Amino acid sequence: MRKAKVFMKDTLAGYLTEEEDGYVFAYNSEYLKSELKEAISLTLPLSDKKYKSTVMFPFFDGLIPEGWLLEIAEKNWKLSERDRMGLLLVCCKECIGAVSIIDESD
Numbered sequence: 001m002r003k004a005k006v007f008m009k010d011t012l013a014g015y016l017t018e019e020e021d022g023y024v025f026a027y028n029s030e031y032l033k034s035e036l037k038e039a040i041s042l043t044l045p046l047s048d049k050k051y052k053s054t055v056m057f058p059f060f061d062g063l064i065p066e067g068w069l070l071e072i073a074e075k076n077w078k079l080s081e082r083d084r085m086g087l088l089l090v091c092c093k094e095c096i097g098a099v100s101i102i103d104e105s106d
Contacts, residue, residue: 002085003104008040016101018085022054040099056084063092063101 002018006025011034014027025044031037032048039045041059051057064087065073073079079086092101 002089004085004089005102005104006040007100007102008038009098011036013037013040013099015104016057016060016085016088022052023056023060023085024050024052025057025060026050056088060084060088060092060101063095063099064088065091 001020004016005012006014006016008031011031012028013031014025017024017026027046027048029048032046037046041057043059044051044057055061061084064084069091073087073091074081079090081087088101089103092099094100
């Protein structure tokens, strides 16, 4: 099981977890209480419930690079294109836009 912190701008917004049967995203309870809270995606609106999916959520999957940049990531970190969580963890620490993904173990 791997877990990532999901940041909106510089604020911890929630956690993305890879489990045996898929993925779970949950907003941080402190983030939900904040006046500055905003959804990380239209497909993941603010909620105290957990979102579950058998495949990587399309929003997060869209953060992973494509083409030649994906090939470089696969070669440098010896990751498979199918390891979506692994690619997200190594490639999305500093994404273009407001959302960043940080490995919880970092």
